[in-house]
Every structure is written in structure tokens, then in C-alpha cells.
Amino acid sequence: MKSATAPLDKPQAKRNYVKRLAADVKRDWDLYALLVPGILFLLLFKYAPMYGITIAFKDFNIFDGYDASPWVGWKHFAKLFSSPDFLHVFQNTVILSFLKIGILFPLPILIALLLNELRRMLFKRAIQTVIYLPHFLSWVIVSGLFIDLLSSNGGLVNKAMAMIGLEPISFFLDNSVFRGVLITSAGWKETGWSTIVYLAAFATIDPGLYEAAKIDGAGRMKQLWHITLPGIAPIILLMFILRLGSILEAGTEQILVMYNPTVYKVSDVIGTYVYRMGLGNQDYSFTTAVGVFESVIAFTLVLAGNALSRKYLQRGIW
Amino acid sequence: MKKGSWLAIVLVLAIALAACGNNSAPAPGSGSGGDGEGNPNLTMLMQYSLFDPNADPVAKNIEEATGYKVTYEMLPAESSDEKLNLMVANKQNFDIMKLGSAQFYKLATAGALEPLNDLIDSQGPNIKAAIKEDSWESVTIDGKIYAIPETGSGISVGEELVVRQDWMDELGLKHPTTPDELYEVLKAIKKAKNIVPLTGTKDSIYGDIAAAFGVLNDWNDVDGKLLHKAELPQMKEFLTYMNKLYSEGLLDSEMPINTSAKAIEKFSSGNAAMIKLAWWSASSGEAALVKNFPEAKIGIIPYLVGKDGKSSIGVNLATTWFIAIPKISKHKEHAIKLLDTKLKKDIFIKLAIGEEGVHHEVKDGKYYPILPKFNDDLTNASSYMTGVNEYDYPAYWQARVRKDPVLQSYYEAFQENAAKGNIVVDPMSIAPPIDAVSKNKQKLTKLLDDTVLMYIAGAQSIDSYDTFLTQWMAEGGAESVKEANEWYQTISK
Amino acid sequence: MTVKTSFSEKLFNFCNYLFFxxxxxxxxxxxxxxxxxxxxxxxxxxxxxxxxxxxxxxTGTYMYVLKDSMFLNSLKNSILLAIVGTALGLFLTTITAYPLSRVQLRGRKWFLLMFIFTMLFSGGLIPTYLLMQNIGLVNQFPVLFLPAAINVFNMLIIKNYFEGLPDGLEESAKLDGASNIRVLFSIVLPLSLPVLATIALFFAVAFWNDYFTSMIYITNQDFKPLQLYLKELLVSSSSEFLKDNVDAALNTTPQSIQAASILLATLPILMVYPFLQKYFVKGVLVGSVKG
Incomplete structure (x- = not known):
């Protein structure tokens, strides 16, 4: 592509770096111009407040203001890491996150692939519309639904279990199954919504490829494996690397609504723990320190994920 | 009596001023601009409630009655502390703020609030007349008054155990009077009806049963010392008892996840026989029950008696709202004048329960609402209150309860039952803001409630209670107890 | 489509339909x-x-909600917000994604890192609030869509899609002397309807569902969007909110009205998706890639 636009350059001139740069910029000046508004927005709304990160290294008192608050170094990080519950809470976060990535990340891809195999357009569209409905219910409502469904006192699931002779389970109060409840409800709520991005990606696959495969006698499974999946691989990769960026966010909003003291042991994550410890005394410095810790881990993982992907799959986000 | 004479003077003063006020107040509708023109537009921050504060009839009433145009802003329903901090830290201008106790304490100690002593002395005769001496304690820090205290509706209890009376009659059971009898009744119901008889919610663990064990209030006077309920030896007995109910299937196993709506659902659908009901939910709850079981009747179980053979009920009379003037206000004198005018006797009643014959009527010395006018004009009046006349308001306020006969009957029955026992007021009700207590309260309450639920549900063995108590102490309990007692010693002499 | 379907395929189809x-x-x-x-x-x-x-x-619940001026006003705000926000967001995000999808762009990697960095690090609420106040956005309608108009996640999806388009298209246009911007608007965008529809949906839904921004920045009743109204309705009826507030407890919203409000607050946005679905069809590239 570079060579195609190269005629703008003077081949006989000595190609030093600045010149090449100037030439490239000149060639692509309109691309840079397109970038300007986005970067301005980014600088104003995202980078201008970025100094707030340093609150993590101060004893910030919101009423004294930023400048008047003293620097305290790593104090708040030390507090986080030395807190007796930190290890336990960190462990829960990572376990839940891995479960969610392991189970809930592939699920929308699978559903999208299966949806793609539906041949009746009307049915397909109806299903697409219906399965994304739960995304619009807030966690409070979803939690209420699951409490009703899983109640040990007349809930549908326990009734069904009783019919086949199983002991009733208090799903919301039982440490051995509560994580399952969290994963299932998160899957129910978001899977349909998450398929959309893959469904849109199917549209980019050249139908000619399928025709050719059919002529070659490839079955449905073969087409799926050799055409459809590779067709959406880039977007899968993108979504996966970005998903790594929220590894320490195991669903605080969901857990805060759904958990209760009897299952803290398996569901108390960094977000919920910090929330409870901060009740009534907004410790902005500590909260920011926790946020910075999460961000650093997330950023490292995204960088690593991208690097690995470039090395082994020859493509990444950048 | 010193107090009496002071009161008399204030009353005379108040009546005199009220009379004056009456004369000078602009007649509604008669070009009210006349008097109000010199008054600046004031802004007031209020707590969240579901209505548009600038479009409500109460706002217009206040403007007519006081001559001040007030612009209202509400804190959000969630993250309200966050928003308040942001607004104050960024110097957003308010003239009056209605704050919760934690919010008040934080702003007062941060130096964001104006000390009001002088202003009230010079501009606030009605304020002084309306508020009892004890209440001022709660807003005084280091001798300076930082807010006008707004207390609630007086001594009243909210919840009591109720039972399916039709089942009790059918089974020939009498109302239990002690925890042991309660246990037997629950067992009998469980056996006969094959349900989990008692349901409960995560938000209302204490009260009734706990009180019978002596776990009354957050803070309790034991031999002249303040003990937090977490430290009471009776706490363990209470938890052991509740755990027994829980493990024997007499107490709803889903108590740790029940909201009050869920508990009422179980009761009104016949899946539970007994529930701790709040009188404000009684009306809809009873309607739902009777709809499902036309023959169903609800019986109110009198407060259980403890070991001493008497029933005790804990109540908290602490100031609920704190009406402060921020330092940043440019109209402090006007703000205090507005607050003072709102507490003028005749204006106060008008703003609280409207005009007699239009919004309310008086029968046998009790106030009754006239519907629907009362609801149309005054539903949200409480949100606009900035301090109440502590002598009159409890009586006025009951007009709100009498909006609905079912509500009223439960409210009155609960109060009557409570009056038969010992009403024990939380001694901290009259405390000034105490640093360690204010700072740790929310966190410690959550920690205690969470752990208590674990003990009740048997997720942890009661044997470990002392270990928990050590943790509770370490996370701020110890300093709270220490500072609370330091204050208590100063007043108990 | 005349290929005979085998038994296993029939079985698969049956199971698939049943599953869905x-x-x-x-x-x-x-x-x-x-x-x-x-x-x-x-x-x-x-x-x-x-x-x-x-x-x-x-049907009294619906009568009640539909007569509530707070509901109607916030509905109007949300519709306006979704339209304006989506239009601006889609435009800004697309014109940002395009240059970043061009491999030949110098500094591309650094620009991308600069964008991605903001997905993972943020200055937090306090400095952001201060900023909003300094530029006069607190309690103003634009605060609801301006800061969210550039969305890095959406930008990456569009960029990813652009990268997947066949190179040939652009080259032939370039040979005809078209500028980069011309290529974007007359060749790339018409081929990108599926992704543009997706991102429009993402923006519309995000603006529709967002209550946090308005909760923090908007106290003026006139600018409150629907989800904030709904949130307030539900929160002010929750047992935690009512625990110590008897006066509020006397005025709770009946559960049937809550249900009606939830439905009415969700229906408008639900209608967007079926409308956008037609852009998700296969074969947008057919005919554009010749040879």
C-alpha cells in the first residue's frame, strides 16, 4: 500500500527519517485531520482529569481540595495488601472472573453460530430480538427473578428437583452453588446481547465462500469450522483481549445485589469488599488506590494479550 | 423550675410574634410581590423523594407564607453522600441544606457549615420556641450550633409481630407471651399447616423478639455505662434462640435474602403464619391477604415479655434531619429568617397539615385529614420541613396516619401495646455528634448485621461470637464505645 | 439450496430450533x-x-404512569438523548476509527495505545466533576452525551471491521485519485452498514440505559432521563431506602405501577433493534469485490 502512494515522494532525494515522516504526513494529512476531533474529546474528557490517579498516593480530603492534601506514598496500597481479607477477596475475584471468561465468553459465540444456522428468517429475527431482552433489566430485577425461580420455598427449580427425588437446595444461601447462580444469571442476562457483535460480523463473510464449499461437498459443520469461524476470528480476538482488561471486575454491581452474608465466603470480591469497608466514610484515596491496582493489572494483561496474539496469530488490536 | 419559666417566656414570645407575623404576612393572592420583593431568591438542598420539588403545591405554599421564593434541589436517590461531597467541595451555592446525620457531621467538621448561635439569637425567636432544649445537643459541636435539628414524629414504634389469627383460633392457640411460648406456637403451626411459620427480612432483625432478650437499642445503659448491643451478653442468647428457630425450620430459611416486600408476599399468600409487620405496610398487606383468603384474620401479638416478666420496647428519638446553612451562602440572614418564619406557630401548622376545615379537621383533640384535598396539597410536605415544632408536631403528624382507617388501626394498636410495656429510649438519642461514633456507624452496623445474619442462619457457630466481637471492636467499635461513654459520663451526673 | 439434507443435518436442525x-x-x-x-x-x-x-x-397503572409529568418529561429527554448522542457518537467514533484502521498511518500504534489506555485508567469522579463544572456542563443536558461521545470500545469494533474490508476496494479508488476522506464516505461506509448499525445500537442502548451520569451531574428535574426516573422510582420503594424514613414509607409506589414503569421505560429502546436487524444480512460485500 505504501508503494502505491509512493509517487508523491521524490525517489532521488536522500530518504532521511524526517523527510519520510513529512511525506507520510503530507500524504495522509486528511486521515490525521479525521483523528483530531476524537483526540480532542479524549484529551478533554479522559486525559485532563487523569491527574486524579495521584489521589491514590495522597491522603485526599475532598473538602481541603487536591493541592492541600498531603502526599503519603504507597500507604493506601500497603493498606490494601496488608488487609487480612485481601487475599481471600482477591482469590474470589480471580476465580469468578476465570469462571466468567471460561464459560460466558464462548457462550455468545456459540449462540451466534447456532443462530446463524437457523434458516427461517422470521424465526431467526424473532429469536434474536427476544434473547437480548434481559440486557434491559436491571440487576435488582434479575436478582428478584432468580430468587423466585430458585427459592427453596416454592421455587420452580426446587419443585422440579423434588419431582425427581432430589433434596431441595437453597441456591442463594449455599456456598457450594452460589457461584453457579452468579454465572448462570450473568449468562442469562448478557449472552443474548453479546451475540450482536458476532452476528454483525457474519455479514462480512463472503457468501461466495459458502457456495464454493457446497460445491466441494462440505457439510454444515465443515462450513462452520472452515468459513464462519475464521470469518469472525478477528472480532473474537478483539473481544477476548478487551475482556482481559476487566479481569478484576468480577461483576461488582451484580454481586452487591445478589449476595448475602451467608455466601460472602465464595462471592466477596474486591469491588464488594471495598464498598462495604468504605460505607459511611468516603475514603477516596483508598478507593482510588484499589482502582489503580486493578487498572495496572488490566493494562498489563491487555498488553500481554496483544503481544501474544501478534506473535502467534499475526494480528492484534494494534 | 428554670426550664418551665424559659418555656413560658418563649411561648409568650412565640404567640406575640405569631400574631405580628399574621398581620404582616402578605395575604395569599393579593399581589404577594409587595412584601417579598426585597427578598432574595434562596436555594435549598433537600433529600431525595419521588416528586418534582419545584412544582409541588407545598413549594408554592411556602413562598406565599414566607415571602421567599425558594429554588429546591434534591440529592440523588443513590450515591447521595457522593453527590453532596462533590457539590460542597466544588463550592456549589446553597442557602439551606437538609442533611442526614452522617452528612451533617462530615460537613460540620469539615468547616463547611456556618455556626448559627448568633443568627438564631438575633433572628430566630420562633426557632427557639419550637425546639426543645435536649434536641439542640445533637447539633452542637464544641459549643457551636451548626444546624437546626428536625426530630421526627415523637415516640412511636413501627413494627410488631402479627399472626394469622384464623389459624390460631382453628388450632386453639393462644398468643405467646414469652420467647419460649412463641417457640411452642411456631412448632404447633408448623406441624398443623406444614409451612415455615415465621418469616423475616434482612433489614429488620431486631425489635420484638430481640427486645424480649434484652437487646433493645443500639446503645443501652447498663449500670450507668453505655454498652453497644453488639457487646450485650444477651445478644448471644438472642442469636442462639433465633438459630434454633432457623435450624428447626420455624424461621424462614430465606430471611438473609428477603426484602420486606418478599416477606409480606409470603405472609399474604399463606406461606407463612407470622411476620413482623410495619404499620405502614399493614394496609396493603392485609388487603392482599384477605383477597387470597377471605376468611383470614390478622392478630397482633403483644410485645413478648422478657425474663423480668415485663415487655420492653426500644425506641430512638435521635434527630433525623439537620437543617444547616453553608458558609458559602450569600444570604445567611435571609435563610435564617425563612427558617424562622416556617416555624411560626400558625405558619407551621399550615405547612405541615394545611388549613383547618380545608385540609384537616380536629375531632376529640385529634387531627384528621380531609381527603382528597390533604393528599393533593400536602403529600410531600415532610420533605420541605426544616425543623418542626417539637411540642405540636407529633400530634399534627398523626393526621398522616389517619389517611387510611386500616393504617390508623394498626398504628394505634402498636402504640397501645407498646405503652403497656417499658419504653426504653436509646440514651444516645440526645447525644451530640461524637467523632468515632459518626465515623464508624455505617460500617459497624453493616458488619454487625451481616454477622448476626450468619449466626442466625447457622453459617457460623455462635461459639465464635467473641472472636467476631474482637474484630468489631478493632474496626472501630472500641473507639466508639470509649468516646460514647466519655460523653455519657458528662451527662449522667 | 437443492442439496439433499442428510439425517444428521435434520436432527441438528430440529435440536437447534428446539434449543432456541x-x-x-x-x-x-x-x-x-x-x-x-x-x-x-x-x-x-x-x-x-x-x-x-x-x-x-x-389498566389504571398505565393511566397513572402516562399522566405523570415527570415520566413524560424524562421520556422526552431520553429520546432526545438517544438520538443526539447516537448521531454524535457514531460520527465521532467512525471518523476516529477510520484513520486508525489504516496500516500505513504513522504513529498508529501510539494513537491506539493512547485510546486504549483510557479504557483501563481513569482519573476518577472527583477531577471529572471538577472539569465538568469548570466547562459549565454540570446540570446541563449536553453532559449526558458529550463525554460519552467518543467510546473506545465501539471505536475498536469499527476499526476492526474496517480492517477486514478487502484492500482492493480502496486501492482502485486511490488510483482514481480519490482522497482518504472520499474513500471513507463513498466506498468504506456504504459497505459498513452492519457494523454501523451495531454501533448505533450500542450507542443508543448505552445512552438509554445510563443513569449514573445523570445521577451525578443532573439535579434539574427538566433534564432527567428516563432511566434515572426509573431508578429513583425503584430505589425510593426499596426497603433499604424506607428503613428509617416513615414519611417516605407512607408514599411508596405500588408494585404494579413499578412494573408498568419498567415496561414503559424499556419498550421504546426495544423497538430499535428489529429496525436495525435488516442491516445484519449476509452479502453486503457481494458485487463490490470484483475479481
């Missing part, structure tokens, strides 16, 4: 339940009797 019927039901039933509740008498809702059909049918 079940999945569809599990996602649909809660909404049917909400609809039933919203048309039921409060007594029936309170005692949890309402399942899929209304009990004690009434």
Missing part, C-alpha cells in the same frame, strides 16, 4: 410476567400470585 425455542421462552417469560403484573391488581401482585396472566385486570 427454549432459550427464547426463558428470556421472554420474565417480560410476560412483568406485563401481567402491570395489568394486575396490587393485592394480587403483593402476594406474589401473578405469573403469566394478569389477576384482577386493570
Amino acid at each position: 425455542i427454549l432459550v427464547g421462552l426463558t428470556t421472554l417469560l420474565p417480560f410476560v410476567n412483568l406485563i401481567a403484573k402491570s395489568f394486575s391488581s396490587e393485592a394480587a401482585v403483593i402476594s406474589g400470585k401473578v405469573n403469566l396472566l394478569p389477576i384482577g385486570f386493570q
Whole structure:
């Protein structure tokens, strides 16, 4: 592509770096111009407040203001890491996150692939519309639904279990199954919504490829494996690397609504723990320190994920 | 009596001023601009409630009655502390703020609030007349008054155990009077009806049963010392008892996840026989029950008696709202004048329960609402209150309860039952803001409630209670107890 | 399509349809339940009797909500927000994504890192609030869509899509002397309808569902969007909110009205998706890639 636009350059001139740069910029000046508004927005709304990160290294008192608050170094990080519950809470976060990535990340891809195999357009569209409905219910409502469904006192699931002779389970109060409840409800709520991005990606696959495969006698499974999946691989990769960026966010909003003291042991994550410890005394410095810790881990993982992907799959986000 | 004479003077003063006020107040509708023109537009921050504060009839009433145009802003329903901090830290201008106790304490100690002593002395005769001496304690820090205290509706209890009376009659059971009898009744119901008889919610663990064990209030006077309920030896007995109910299937196993709506659902659908009901939910709850079981009747179980053979009920009379003037206000004198005018006797009643014959009527010395006018004009009046006349308001306020006969009957029955026992007021009700207590309260309450639920549900063995108590102490309990007692010693002499 | 379907394929089809019927039901039933509740008498809702059909049918709840000026005003705000926000967001995000999808762009990697960095690090609420106040956005309608107009996640999806378009298209246009911007608008964008529809949907839904921004920045009743209204309605009826507030407890919103409000607050945005679905069809690239 570079060579195609190269005629703008003077081949006989000595190609030093600045010149090449100037030439490239000149060639692509309109691309840079397109970038300007986005970067301005980014600088104003995202980078201008970025100094707030340093609150993590101060004893910030919101009423004294930023400048008047003293620097305290790593104090708040030390507090986080030395807190007796930190290890336990960190462990829960990572376990839940891995479960969610392991189970809930592939699920929308699978559903999208299966949806793609539906041949009746009307049915397909109806299903697409219906399965994304739960995304619009807030966690409070979803939690209420699951409490009703899983109640040990007349809930549908326990009734069904009783019919086949199983002991009733208090799903919301039982440490051995509560994580399952969290994963299932998160899957129910978001899977349909998450398929959309893959469904849109199917549209980019050249139908000619399928025709050719059919002529070659490839079955449905073969087409799926050799055409459809590779067709959406880039977007899968993108979504996966970005998903790594929220590894320490195991669903605080969901857990805060759904958990209760009897299952803290398996569901108390960094977000919920910090929330409870901060009740009534907004410790902005500590909260920011926790946020910075999460961000650093997330950023490292995204960088690593991208690097690995470039090395082994020859493509990444950048 | 010193107090009496002071009161008399204030009353005379108040009546005199009220009379004056009456004369000078602009007649509604008669070009009210006349008097109000010199008054600046004031802004007031209020707590969240579901209505548009600038479009409500109460706002217009206040403007007519006081001559001040007030612009209202509400804190959000969630993250309200966050928003308040942001607004104050960024110097957003308010003239009056209605704050919760934690919010008040934080702003007062941060130096964001104006000390009001002088202003009230010079501009606030009605304020002084309306508020009892004890209440001022709660807003005084280091001798300076930082807010006008707004207390609630007086001594009243909210919840009591109720039972399916039709089942009790059918089974020939009498109302239990002690925890042991309660246990037997629950067992009998469980056996006969094959349900989990008692349901409960995560938000209302204490009260009734706990009180019978002596776990009354957050803070309790034991031999002249303040003990937090977490430290009471009776706490363990209470938890052991509740755990027994829980493990024997007499107490709803889903108590740790029940909201009050869920508990009422179980009761009104016949899946539970007994529930701790709040009188404000009684009306809809009873309607739902009777709809499902036309023959169903609800019986109110009198407060259980403890070991001493008497029933005790804990109540908290602490100031609920704190009406402060921020330092940043440019109209402090006007703000205090507005607050003072709102507490003028005749204006106060008008703003609280409207005009007699239009919004309310008086029968046998009790106030009754006239519907629907009362609801149309005054539903949200409480949100606009900035301090109440502590002598009159409890009586006025009951007009709100009498909006609905079912509500009223439960409210009155609960109060009557409570009056038969010992009403024990939380001694901290009259405390000034105490640093360690204010700072740790929310966190410690959550920690205690969470752990208590674990003990009740048997997720942890009661044997470990002392270990928990050590943790509770370490996370701020110890300093709270220490500072609370330091204050208590100063007043108990 | 005349290829004979084998037995295993038939079986697969059958299972697939059955699977989606079940999945569809599990996602649909809660909404049917909400609809039933919203048309039921409060007594029936309170005692949890309402399942899929209304009990004690009434429509008063809808009358109530639709007459509430706060509801109507916030509905208007949300529709406006979704339209303006989506238009601006889509435009800004697209023109940012395009240059970043061009491999030849110098500094591309650094620009991308600069964008991605903001997905993972943020200055936090306090400096952001200060900024909003300094530029006069607090309690102003634009605060609801301006800061969210550039969305890195959406930008990456568009960029990813642009990168997947065949190189040939652009090259032939360039040979004809078209500028980069010309290529974007006359060649790339028409081929990108599926992704543009997706991102439009993402923006619209995000603006529709966002209550946090308005909760923090908007106290003026006139600018509150629907989700904030809904949040306030639900929070102010929650037992935690009412715990120490008897006066509020006396005025709680009946559960049937809550159900009606949830439905009315969700319906408008639900209608967007079926409308956008037609852009998700296969074969947009057919005919554009020749040879």
C-alpha cells in the first residue's frame, strides 16, 4: 500500500527519517485531520482529569481540595495488601472472573453460530430480538427473578428437583452453588446481547465462500469450522483481549445485589469488599488506590494479550 | 423550675410574634410581590423523594407564607453522600441544606457549615420556641450550633409481630407471651399447616423478639455505662434462640435474602403464619391477604415479655434531619429568617397539615385529614420541613396516619401495646455528634448485621461470637464505645 | 439450496430450533410476567400470585404512569438523548476509527495505545466533576452525551471491521485519485452498514440505559432521563431506602405501577433493534469485490 502512494515522494532525494515522516504526513494529512476531533474529546474528557490517579498516593480530603492534601506514598496500597481479607477477596475475584471468561465468553459465540444456522428468517429475527431482552433489566430485577425461580420455598427449580427425588437446595444461601447462580444469571442476562457483535460480523463473510464449499461437498459443520469461524476470528480476538482488561471486575454491581452474608465466603470480591469497608466514610484515596491496582493489572494483561496474539496469530488490536 | 419559666417566656414570645407575623404576612393572592420583593431568591438542598420539588403545591405554599421564593434541589436517590461531597467541595451555592446525620457531621467538621448561635439569637425567636432544649445537643459541636435539628414524629414504634389469627383460633392457640411460648406456637403451626411459620427480612432483625432478650437499642445503659448491643451478653442468647428457630425450620430459611416486600408476599399468600409487620405496610398487606383468603384474620401479638416478666420496647428519638446553612451562602440572614418564619406557630401548622376545615379537621383533640384535598396539597410536605415544632408536631403528624382507617388501626394498636410495656429510649438519642461514633456507624452496623445474619442462619457457630466481637471492636467499635461513654459520663451526673 | 439434507443435518436442525425455542421462552417469560403484573391488581401482585396472566385486570397503572409529568418529561429527554448522542457518537467514533484502521498511518500504534489506555485508567469522579463544572456542563443536558461521545470500545469494533474490508476496494479508488476522506464516505461506509448499525445500537442502548451520569451531574428535574426516573422510582420503594424514613414509607409506589414503569421505560429502546436487524444480512460485500 505504501508503494502505491509512493509517487508523491521524490525517489532521488536522500530518504532521511524526517523527510519520510513529512511525506507520510503530507500524504495522509486528511486521515490525521479525521483523528483530531476524537483526540480532542479524549484529551478533554479522559486525559485532563487523569491527574486524579495521584489521589491514590495522597491522603485526599475532598473538602481541603487536591493541592492541600498531603502526599503519603504507597500507604493506601500497603493498606490494601496488608488487609487480612485481601487475599481471600482477591482469590474470589480471580476465580469468578476465570469462571466468567471460561464459560460466558464462548457462550455468545456459540449462540451466534447456532443462530446463524437457523434458516427461517422470521424465526431467526424473532429469536434474536427476544434473547437480548434481559440486557434491559436491571440487576435488582434479575436478582428478584432468580430468587423466585430458585427459592427453596416454592421455587420452580426446587419443585422440579423434588419431582425427581432430589433434596431441595437453597441456591442463594449455599456456598457450594452460589457461584453457579452468579454465572448462570450473568449468562442469562448478557449472552443474548453479546451475540450482536458476532452476528454483525457474519455479514462480512463472503457468501461466495459458502457456495464454493457446497460445491466441494462440505457439510454444515465443515462450513462452520472452515468459513464462519475464521470469518469472525478477528472480532473474537478483539473481544477476548478487551475482556482481559476487566479481569478484576468480577461483576461488582451484580454481586452487591445478589449476595448475602451467608455466601460472602465464595462471592466477596474486591469491588464488594471495598464498598462495604468504605460505607459511611468516603475514603477516596483508598478507593482510588484499589482502582489503580486493578487498572495496572488490566493494562498489563491487555498488553500481554496483544503481544501474544501478534506473535502467534499475526494480528492484534494494534 | 428554670426550664418551665424559659418555656413560658418563649411561648409568650412565640404567640406575640405569631400574631405580628399574621398581620404582616402578605395575604395569599393579593399581589404577594409587595412584601417579598426585597427578598432574595434562596436555594435549598433537600433529600431525595419521588416528586418534582419545584412544582409541588407545598413549594408554592411556602413562598406565599414566607415571602421567599425558594429554588429546591434534591440529592440523588443513590450515591447521595457522593453527590453532596462533590457539590460542597466544588463550592456549589446553597442557602439551606437538609442533611442526614452522617452528612451533617462530615460537613460540620469539615468547616463547611456556618455556626448559627448568633443568627438564631438575633433572628430566630420562633426557632427557639419550637425546639426543645435536649434536641439542640445533637447539633452542637464544641459549643457551636451548626444546624437546626428536625426530630421526627415523637415516640412511636413501627413494627410488631402479627399472626394469622384464623389459624390460631382453628388450632386453639393462644398468643405467646414469652420467647419460649412463641417457640411452642411456631412448632404447633408448623406441624398443623406444614409451612415455615415465621418469616423475616434482612433489614429488620431486631425489635420484638430481640427486645424480649434484652437487646433493645443500639446503645443501652447498663449500670450507668453505655454498652453497644453488639457487646450485650444477651445478644448471644438472642442469636442462639433465633438459630434454633432457623435450624428447626420455624424461621424462614430465606430471611438473609428477603426484602420486606418478599416477606409480606409470603405472609399474604399463606406461606407463612407470622411476620413482623410495619404499620405502614399493614394496609396493603392485609388487603392482599384477605383477597387470597377471605376468611383470614390478622392478630397482633403483644410485645413478648422478657425474663423480668415485663415487655420492653426500644425506641430512638435521635434527630433525623439537620437543617444547616453553608458558609458559602450569600444570604445567611435571609435563610435564617425563612427558617424562622416556617416555624411560626400558625405558619407551621399550615405547612405541615394545611388549613383547618380545608385540609384537616380536629375531632376529640385529634387531627384528621380531609381527603382528597390533604393528599393533593400536602403529600410531600415532610420533605420541605426544616425543623418542626417539637411540642405540636407529633400530634399534627398523626393526621398522616389517619389517611387510611386500616393504617390508623394498626398504628394505634402498636402504640397501645407498646405503652403497656417499658419504653426504653436509646440514651444516645440526645447525644451530640461524637467523632468515632459518626465515623464508624455505617460500617459497624453493616458488619454487625451481616454477622448476626450468619449466626442466625447457622453459617457460623455462635461459639465464635467473641472472636467476631474482637474484630468489631478493632474496626472501630472500641473507639466508639470509649468516646460514647466519655460523653455519657458528662451527662449522667 | 437443492442439496439433499442428510439425517444428521435434520436432527441438528430440529435440536437447534428446539434449543432456541427454549432459550427464547426463558428470556421472554420474565417480560410476560412483568406485563401481567402491570395489568394486575396490587393485592394480587403483593402476594406474589401473578405469573403469566394478569389477576384482577386493570389498566389504571398505565393511566397513572402516562399522566405523570415527570415520566413524560424524562421520556422526552431520553429520546432526545438517544438520538443526539447516537448521531454524535457514531460520527465521532467512525471518523476516529477510520484513520486508525489504516496500516500505513504513522504513529498508529501510539494513537491506539493512547485510546486504549483510557479504557483501563481513569482519573476518577472527583477531577471529572471538577472539569465538568469548570466547562459549565454540570446540570446541563449536553453532559449526558458529550463525554460519552467518543467510546473506545465501539471505536475498536469499527476499526476492526474496517480492517477486514478487502484492500482492493480502496486501492482502485486511490488510483482514481480519490482522497482518504472520499474513500471513507463513498466506498468504506456504504459497505459498513452492519457494523454501523451495531454501533448505533450500542450507542443508543448505552445512552438509554445510563443513569449514573445523570445521577451525578443532573439535579434539574427538566433534564432527567428516563432511566434515572426509573431508578429513583425503584430505589425510593426499596426497603433499604424506607428503613428509617416513615414519611417516605407512607408514599411508596405500588408494585404494579413499578412494573408498568419498567415496561414503559424499556419498550421504546426495544423497538430499535428489529429496525436495525435488516442491516445484519449476509452479502453486503457481494458485487463490490470484483475479481
